[in-house]
Amino acid sequence: MRKFLILFSAWLVLSSFGDKQGSDVSNIKTNALSQLVNDMTNTNSIEDNTLLAKGVKHAANLWRESDGTEAEFEAFCKENYIADPVERELVFNKISRNIEIITGHFNKITLDLLEPVHLNTFEQHTIDNQFGAYSVGAHWQDDFYKNKIAFIIALNFPPFSLEEKEKLAGEWTRQEWAYARLGDYFTARVPAELLQNANKAAAGSDVYIMDYNIYVGHLTDEAGKRFFPEDKVLLSHWNLRDEIKANYANSKDGLEKQKIIYQVMQRIISQEIPEKVINSGDFEWDPYANVVYKNGKTIEATPEPNERYQQILNNFHANKAIDPYYPGESTFIERQYAGAKEISHENTEKIFTDFLRSEETKQVGELIKKRLGRDLEPFDIWYDGFKARSGMDESKLDAQTRKLYPNAAALEADLSNLLVKLGYDKARAKFLADHIAVDPARGSGHAWGGAKKGQKAHLRTRISEKGMDYKGYNIAIHEFGHNVEQTISLYDVDNFTMNGVPNTAFTEALAFIFQKRDMVLLERNVESAEKDALKKLDLFWSAYEIMGVSVLDIRVWKWLYANPEANAAQLRDATMQIAKEVWNEFYAPVYGMKDQTILAVYSHMLNSPLYLSNYAFGNVIEFQLEEQLKGKSFPNEVDRIFKQGRLTPNQWMVEATGNDLSAQPLLKAAKEALEEIK
Known part of the structure; x- marks a missing residue:
């Protein structure tokens, strides 16, 4: 997951087009703006004053009494408007350079402050969490309003709404795109303390999740039977899910292992999990009867006090406090979708629910049932049997990855070689690898990109004392895909304000593409006549899983807005x-059973609110990109596509593949794959 977007860029992720800042409203009368625009038009001999009018109106919306009188605002606009296109380009380049310097150094400070929180090489103390929650960049925009730089940008490079961007996307030059993206930096005035609070809530949830380990080696069934090595520890929910996936290849006791982990997940969701067994190996726990033992004797164990849902509430209240500053997108839901993702939540739900209702889900479900030789279980949302590695003994994969990567330094040293295996020439592979650092993570791992040329992207991955097991390696290759995107879209995009991708779903897509090639990188190519069809079905089933979770995430936040005074217990029940x-x-309709809660297990709902849709869109984008990559040079196409930078989602896909962004190609491919498998 591309974590830095959530922790570092809160001010940009929350962008909107507001004209009201709580009680501190603009002191510029709307009826005075037309005359001001006319005066400036005549003075500067402008034929088309559309952009001027947009800039004046936007700057007026942001102007406050503390910034000056109405007369001072008019004087400011006349003095600072840049009519000459040559001078405008010069000023744009200077602003772009300086914003890169400022945000880049803030990124570096934030990354360094979080090292004791994120990396297992530090002895952890609660003071680390306090520093990790500090948002070093929370005040810079506020400062830019005070020194008037924000108003110079708002006046000369005003923002465009999502509707306007989509309408003009195909007509804009790269320069016009870059100007528009600069406009996205200053769209509302949110008090710095509110941004700090949102960052603090997010960081607190991150800390909570990173220490939510289950000592599965101490799980027992009602007969006292253990299923896992005593020292096995799995992070919720990521490692628990991956353990379920791994056991589809285990014909001996795989189903029993899957069922007991599923029971653990149920206890986590309902908050019936005993607090004593979280991140502790001092007890034995039977999750079926929900009984805790110590030295063979039953002991009293109180449940976790709804902390899981309190974390969601903390994020909700911190972000809801920002709502009044964005009347155009007056909820966190709207800011995350129409704002950050540039796809409305209504459109997102429609795309996902249409997919979820498709007949293909039932047909693929029947195929999985046949392949398993049993009825479907709720945890089969993570069915992993379509992958080439699905029949492999994971212990052998563990042995291989542990030998290859005993520590983070070994993985970092091998990055260039991995890229060569994907088709990159040595020079390009070295360039990309030299801009990526590998760190040993305390949690499941994440990718954190540079925000200024000269900075490295960081691949933070979990490696035990025994070395990197296959699960850790698989996740690390996913994060490696993020790092490659982060490097290309920072260093190779033609302008800093265009750096990155339309939204995080697009970086997830490349991460998925890398992750699916993990066997190639281990030089374990498993050829099959049905390989291509199985890959399509695997992607289809992954999309089916995560789209439902994404819909749940959206609907939970809708419930929160309808019930803002709810407590943690009420949120749990809801x-x-x-x-x-x-x-x-x-x-x-696919599983043949009702009233399952498994979709609520995702840790992202706590520490990355409304992020899950990025994975679902990532699956859709991944499929379209994989189709584009067929028969072409993998490195050349990846470089070409991700050099586009931050266009709108649909325009990015059109220029990448020639087609609109859509889930329909994946549905069509699943139907074709089912016919081929038959």
Whole structure:
């Protein structure tokens, strides 16, 4: 996951087009603006004053009494408007350079402050979390309003709404795109303390999740039987999910292992999990009977006090406090979708629910049932049997990856070689690898990109004392895909304000593409006549899983807005009920059972609010990109596509593949794959 977007760029992720800042409203009368624009038009001999009018109006919306009188605003506009296109380009380049310097150094400070929180090489103390929650960049925009730089940008490089961007996307030059993206930096005035609070809530949830380990070696069933090595520890929910995936290849006791982990997940969701067994190996726990033992004797164990749902509430209240500053996108839901993702939540839900209701889900479900030789279980949302490695003994994969990567330094030293295996020439592979650092993570791992040329992207991955097991390697290759995108879209995009991708779903897509090639990188190519069809079905089933979770995430936040005074227990009950409703609507017809809550287990709901849709869109984008990559040079196409930078999502896809962004090609491919498998 591309974590830095959530922790560092809160001010940009929350962008919108507001004209009201709580009680501190603009002191510029609207009826005075037309005359001001006319005066400036005549003075500067402008034929088309559309952009001027947009800039004046936007700057007026942001102007406050503390910034000056109405007369001072008019004087400011006349003095600072840049009519000459040559001078405008010069000023743009200077602003772009300086913003890169400022945000780049803030990124570096934030990354360094979080090292004791994120890396397992530090002895952890609560003071580390306090520094990790500090948002060093929270005040810079506020400062830019005070020194008037923000108003110079708002006046000369005004923002465009999503509707305007989509309408003009195909007509804009790269320079016009870069100017528009500069406009996205100053769209509302949010008090720095509110941004700090949002960052603090996010960091607190991150810390909570990173230490949510389950000592599965101490799990027992009612007969006292253990299923895992005593020292096995799995992070919720990522490693628990991956352990379920790994056991599809285990014909001996794989199903029993999957069932006991599923039971653990149920206890986490319902908050019936005993607090003593979280991140502790001092006890034995039977999750079926929910009984805790110590030295063979039953002991009293109180449940976790709804902390899971309190973390969601903390994020909700911190972000809701920012709502009044964005009347155009007056909820966190709208800011995350129409704002950050540039795809409305209404459109997102429609795309996902249409997919979830498709007949293909039932047909693929029947195929999985046949392949398993049993009825479907709720945890089969993570069915992993379509992958080439699905029949492999994971212990052998563990042995190989542990030998290759005993520590983070070994993986970092091998990055260039991995890229060569994907088709990159040695010089290009070295360039990309030299701009990526590998760090040993305390949690499951994440990718954190540079924000200024000269900075490295960081691949933070979990490696035990025994070395990197296959699960860790698989996740690390996913994060490596993020790092490659982060490097290309920072160093190779033609202008800093265009750096990056339209939204994080696009970086997830490349991460998925890399992750699917993990066997190639281990030189374990498993050829099959049905390989291509199976890959399509695997991607289809992954999309089916994560789209439902994404719908749940959106609906939980809608419930929060409808019930803003709810406590953690009420949110727990509501989340479980909504999870059942989503399951009954989209999964019960395939699984043949109702009222399952498994969709609510995702840790992203706590530490990355409304992020999950990026994975779902990532699956859609991944498929379209994989189709584009067929028969072409992998490195050349990846470089070409990700050099585009931050266009709108649909325009990016059109220029990448020649087609609109859509889930329909994936549905069509699944139908074709089912015919081929038959």
